[in-house]
Amino acid sequence: MRCPYCGYKEDKVVDSRATAEESAVRRRRECLKCQKRFTTYEYVEEVSLMVIKKDGSRQNFDRKKILSGIIKACEKRQISIEKMEEIVSQVERAIQKKPDREVSSTRIGELVMEKLKSLDDVAYVRFASVYRQFKDVGQFMVELKDILNKERPALSKIGNKK
Numbered sequence: 001m002r003c004p005y006c007g008y009k010e011d012k013v014v015d016s017r018a019t020a021e022e023s024a025v026r027r028r029r030e031c032l033k034c035q036k037r038f039t040t041y042e043y044v045e046e047v048s049l050m051v052i053k054k055d056g057s058r059q060n061f062d063r064k065k066i067l068s069g070i071i072k073a074c075e076k077r078q079i080s081i082e083k084m085e086e087i088v089s090q091v092e093r094a095i096q097k098k099p100d101r102e103v104s105s106t107r108i109g110e111l112v113m114e115k116l117k118s119l120d121d122v123a124y125v126r127f128a129s130v131y132r133q134f135k136d137v138g139q140f141m142v143e144l145k146d147i148l149n150k151e152r153p154a155l156s157k158i159g160n161k162k
Contacts, residue, residue, distance in 0.1 A: 001029060001040060008033035023089055041085075049095060050102045058102070061095075063088050066112060073127035077120055087115045 001011055008031050015028040025042040049061035070084045091111045095103045109131045116124040125143055 003031035003034060003036065004038050005036045006031060006034040019089065020086065021089060021093070023093060048101070051108065052102055052104045054105060061092075061103070063092055066091060066108065069127060069130070070112065070116070070123075073116060073123040073130075074120065075126075077123050079120055079123065083119070087112065087119070090115060 002009055003011060010032045011029040012032060013027050014030050014037065017026055018024070019026055019041070023043065027040045027042065028037055029040060030037050050058045051061050052058055067084060067088045070087055071081075074084060091108060094111055095108065113124060113128055113131065116127050128143055
């Protein structure tokens with residue numbers, strides 16, 4: 001494993017534990033040259049999944065692409081990288097449970113939006129606006145109104161407590 005800071009090839013494992021869902025092993029490592037610490041994750045290599053894109057082309061499933069989209073959606077939000085990685089793991093587990101070795105990019109996007117919607121409304125709207133390719137402000141407003149309508153009953157209960 002190369003150190004992400006200095007590129008040195010030798011390190012030592014400081015801590016090793018299973019992730020919360022036990023789908024991976026999280027290892028804290030320390031570079032033997034610069035002494036900086038970094039985290040790696042070890043996953044069981046599954047039979048590769050193929051993602052069917054909207055244009056009909058096929059690509060290997062890549063969890064890094066999903067994480068990248070989630071990170072962009074969660075930018076400047078109070079959401080830890082661990083929580084974002086947990087969403088990716090949940091989505092990956094959900095699609096691996098299916099007997100098919102192919103999954104549509106649409107299904108993956110819907111699963112991510114479902115997870116983000118329950119986590120953070122702003123991150124959800126950001127992801128949805130890119131994923132659903134909102135063409136104008138009207139589409140954006142429809143999504144926002146839906147979120148606001150779901151929050152209003154909770155807000156009115158708070159206002160009525162006296």
